[in-house]
């Protein structure tokens with residue numbers, strides 16, 4: 190089930206209303222929204238108002254901007270122009286910036302935060318409240334000026350950084366969150382959300398499953414999973430927890446457990462040699478899955494971190510079974526229960542990583558080796574993998590089911606909710 194991209198968190202349409210049309214369906218000449226917003230029936234700024242507000246800030250009509258850069262104080266006209274300029278940004282500025290824009294807008298138009306603090310489960314409004322409240326008694330004029338300055342800096346920085354990294358625009362594969370290539374007998378699945386440290390959002394879970402199913406049937410001899418940018422992956426995208434369906438958090442947790450079980454099942458059942466090329470730090474589920482890979486090559490820059498207890502969560506990816514077997518129960522406990530972060534060398538000594546390479550020669554050395562492996566007879570490799578792995582498969586599926594069921598409960602816990610809220614709101618303190 191496709192989900193709104195993570196960046197849409199703050200502009201997601203309210204669940205109780207028809208979704209706002211995407212920007213390209215809006216009339217470019219639509220009138221600007223008024224600067225003061227209605228309040229909810231409880232007197233607080235409602236979810237609808239908050240989301241609509243940010244959505245509208247992002248969706249203003251196209252108006253030519255001529256900011257008076259020499260003026261010490263932004264005029265009302267500058268402010269309105271800046272709101273229009275936001276619409277012109279070609280690249281989404283990210284939630285942190287959207288929160289800043291939201292907070293400054295509220296401060297400039299309404300003054301200091303005067304709403305009651307939203308509840309802990311109301312993640313989006315809590316993040317907004319935090320951002321606005323953090324402005325304290327900042328005068329309206331200063332907030333207005335800061336808003337204008339922020340938009341101005343965004344306009345230049347996002348324009349200049351809009352160049353896509355080499356190779357990251359390969360949409361020919363049809364994937365939004367991955368780059369998938371197939372050559373020299375190797376299908377390479379590259380996690381491709383480098384600005385989010387390759388965090389796995391819902392779309393990425395689905396795309397990885399799709400890519401694995403395709404790779405299991407294609408002509409390649411081996412399949413490789415790696416990351417684009419400085420991270421291998423920062424694990425589950427914590428904003429996955431924010432898009433609550435009409436059935437509430439229980440339905441969210443249930444859907445998450447179903448998706449996770451299917452996702453991990455694809456790794457358990459993958460028939461060809463599956464190799465992880467761990468190009469940088471790995472967190473959470475990107476670490477636990479490594480126990481289901483046939484070989485793991487790591488840069489010496491990589492680290493391996495499973496902070497499940499810190500997040501109020503519990504192990505997945507069959508790691509509650511594979512890690513104690515790979516590295517001893519005590520070492521597995523240090524990682525999975527106490528969240529000890531391992532260096533690549535330590536992970537290699539524990540048997541989680543097959544070999545570590547200096548970062549400077551990592552790509553060259555690893556790919557030379559993989560190309561040699563890919564020349565081996567594919568059927569022999571597949572059959573050998575089968576005989577190594579098959580007698581464990583049933584057990585692994587049972588472990589997977591149990592882990593998902595336990596996690597479903599953890600996701601509803603205060604411990605987990607608090608940890609997620611802390612992460613999401615950490616940067617909204619301006």
Ligand SMILES: CCCCC/C=C/CC(=O)SCCNC(=O)CCNC(=O)[C@H](O)C(C)(C)COP(=O)(O)OP(=O)(O)OC[C@H]1O[C@@H](n2cnc3c(N)ncnc32)[C@H](O)[C@@H]1OP(=O)(O)O
Pocket residue numbers: 283284285384385386388389394423424425426427428429445446448449472473474475496497500502505612616
């Ligand atoms: C279907 C559901 C299945 C669920 C399966 C469960 C799995 C369990 C896990 O995977 S638990 C692990 C979850 N991951 C984390 O807890 C990591 C959270 N991220 C961090 O701690 C840090 O971001 C970091 C240490 C990975 C990197 O820190 P650094 O300071 O170098 O970089 P930034 O924090 O500025 O990150 C850059 C932007 O990327 C966003 N981001 C990074 N990781 C995540 C993530 N896991 N979820 C959501 N967003 C992430 C970060 O917010 C920055 O975005 P911004 O530029 O818009 O602010």
